[in-house]
Amino acid sequence: MKPAEYYQRDRTLHPPAYAPDYKTSVSRSPRLPLISLQNSASEITGPVFGHRDIDPLDNDLVRNFPHGGDPVGERIILHGRVLDENARPVPKTLVEIWQANASGRYRHRKDTYLGALDPNFGGCGRTLTDENGYYFFRTIKPGAYPWRNWVNSWRPAHIHVSVFGAAFAQRLITQLYFEGDPLIPHCPIVKTIPDPEAIEQLIARLDLNATIPLDAIAYKFDIVLRGRRSTLFENRLEGN
Amino acid sequence: MPQKLDYLRETASQTAGPYVHIGLAPKDAGFEIYQQELGKDIAGPNAAGEHIRVEGCVFDGMGSPVRDVLLEVWQANADGHYAHPEDGGPVEDGFRGWGRVISDFETGEWGFDTVKPGPVMGRGGRQMAPHLNFWIVSRGINIGLNTRMYFTDEESANATDPVLNLIEWEHRRATLIAARAMREGIPVYRFDIRLQGDDETVFFDI
Numbered sequence: 001m002k003p004a005e006y007y008q009r010d011r012t013l014h015p016p017a018y019a020p021d022y023k024t025s026v027s028r029s030p031r032l033p034l035i036s037l038q039n040s041a042s043e044i045t046g047p048v049f050g051h052r053d054i055d056p057l058d059n060d061l062v063r064n065f066p067h068g069g070d071p072v073g074e075r076i077i078l079h080g081r082v083l084d085e086n087a088r089p090v091p092k093t094l095v096e097i098w099q100a101n102a103s104g105r106y107r108h109r110k111d112t113y114l115g116a117l118d119p120n121f122g123g124c125g126r127t128l129t130d131e132n133g134y135y136f137f138r139t140i141k142p143g144a145y146p147w148r149n150w151v152n153s154w155r156p157a158h159i160h161v162s163v164f165g166a167a168f169a170q171r172l173i174t175q176l177y178f179e180g181d182p183l184i185p186h187c188p189i190v191k192t193i194p195d196p197e198a199i200e201q202l203i204a205r206l207d208l209n210a211t212i213p214l215d216a217i218a219y220k221f222d223i224v225l226r227g228r229r230s231t232l233f234e235n236r237l238e239g240n
Numbered sequence: 241m242p243q244k245l246d247y248l249r250e251t252a253s254q255t256a257g258p259y260v261h262i263g264l265a266p267k268d269a270g271f272e273i274y275q276q277e278l279g280k281d282i283a284g285p286n287a288a289g290e291h292i293r294v295e296g297c298v299f300d301g302m303g304s305p306v307r308d309v310l311l312e313v314w315q316a317n318a319d320g321h322y323a324h325p326e327d328g329g330p331v332e333d334g335f336r337g338w339g340r341v342i343s344d345f346e347t348g349e350w351g352f353d354t355v356k357p358g359p360v361m362g363r364g365g366r367q368m369a370p371h372l373n374f375w376i377v378s379r380g381i382n383i384g385l386n387t388r389m390y391f392t393d394e395e396s397a398n399a400t401d402p403v404l405n406l407i408e409w410e411h412r413r414a415t416l417i418a419a420r421a422m423r424e425g426i427p428v429y430r431f432d433i434r435l436q437g438d439d440e441t442v443f444f445d446i
Contacts (some may be wrong), residue, residue, distance in 0.1 A: 003326060007247075008275050009445065014253045015382035022255070027301040034445040035407055040362045040386075042373050045324035046314060047338035055275050060351030065273055085247045091388045098263025108259045109270040110345070110423075122273045131446075160256065160263055162359045168314045169446050171375055171384060175254040189255060198252040203445050224248045233363060 003233050005039035005227045006169045007085055015192035020077030022188045023149055038167060039233075046168040049128060058126045061099075061139035065122030072118055073102025073140035077218040078176075078211055081133045082163060083227040089133025090170075095223075096126040096162040097137060104143030113146065138216060141178065149188055156183035156190065165225040176221045177203045253383035258308050260377060265310070265342050279340025282313065282354040286332040287320025289358070293417070293428045295351035296390070296432075298343065299377065301436030305348025307380040313339045313352065320358035356391065356427075362402050369397035369404070376433065386444045389431045390417045408444055415441045 017029035023167070057064050062071060078097075082090040098104045100123065103115030107123050121140060129135045145155045158175045165171065177184050184190055184203065193199050201224070208217035261269040267277060283291075294313075298306040315337050316322050321329030323337045331337070343350045354372075362368040372389040390398050398404055404413045418429035433441045 010250060011383075011445070013249060017382055017385075019382060022380070022382070025255075025382055026380075027304075028378065028380035029301075029302045029382075030385070030440055030443055031301075031436050032440050032442075034443050037403060037406070037444045038363060039362050039446065040368065040403075041322060042314070042316075042362075042368070042371070043328055045322040045327055047336060049278070050323060053276070053278060058274065065271075083248060085250060087246075087248050096263050098259065106259045106262060106269055108262050109266065110258060122262075122266070122271060124266055124273060126263075126274075160254075160260070162256075162263060168373055168375065171312070172251065173256045173260075173377055173384060174251050175257075192254070193252045195252070198249065201249065201251055201433065202254070224251045225317060226250055229249060 004229045013195040013198040018216045019192035043169040044167045067119045071121035075216040080135035080221040082223045092130045098124040099159040104145035106207045147213040157203045172224040247345040256377035258379040282339035284334025287355045289355040296431040298433045308346045309343045312375045314373040320360045366402045369401035
């Protein structure tokens, strides 16, 4: 690989730091502009993960927290590809997910929602993409979840997704939503994103072709990370 | 209408939310699930160089500690090489250079043990002063914030660092320089991050 830089992040499609309808962002957003940095070795490199880091069952949320049975809820396959903006697959990259259970309850010491915990559901998973950038998880479709923003705010069903890519500059955390969920257009966190097409890109689509008959419904969710130039830095890294 | 460019568009960021620990640090969320959690050992047992501790707190615009923050760090080894195939140099067996740490739920304090990185070659053959790259996410942060931590005892390297020198306001550079103190024979660097307001930390669009 050559020391080439990544395309500039298009911040018109990402949420701005300050999005006042999502109240917590008001005091947690920088007031001064970001300083733009051309990529150096510090940004075009990033952590490398391998199969030694994770367990093969880590991507199966139906089975990775067994306490005497299977979790309750709608069994789903979540699958897709991790690509870059040039539509090239991102192979062997770490994808991590976390979510509430079917009742909208998170297994977290700080979650006090009255939805019941499921004794057989932890709510996290991780996997590496294959050589074609493909990944899949088996899980339970999460429930909607109330939160203290406005008096009556509910998050749509969602799964949090963390992806590394090949460079620290590609690092991304996002959330995936489910096709047809009527809560999506009401959510202040969804609406931090100014671009309607960028919102649609976060909605996983029902995928009947990948459904496992009599077992699990499938949703497809592709993830796009920053693309990369084909040319080197204008000056060589070693400076000779 | 001209032709459309056929690039895909990057997936939009969303906040990591208050329960980020479930996915990225489940023991801290309160349950055991993985054989090993990632990001706990940054430098590995064979790392050369000065072993240091880095500590700090992230503050919001009201001056309150952010008690649900997650930080990732990415750094070179003591020779200035990253553990990545695109960096030319070798690193020690077990040196990953990447770590993940969360703040204490009550105090907001975070900290990790590592080695002090060496200088890394920057653009145009200009050496960068030793630094740690940070990525910060939490509830209320819509897109991860990138910053760098530099070392107060690298005064001459800091003075010529090409990235610090990009910051037009000289007093803002100080927000990236961690103070050094000794505790029980180990150098401890204090790196407080202010998201907003007085002495707001410099964040980068990388």
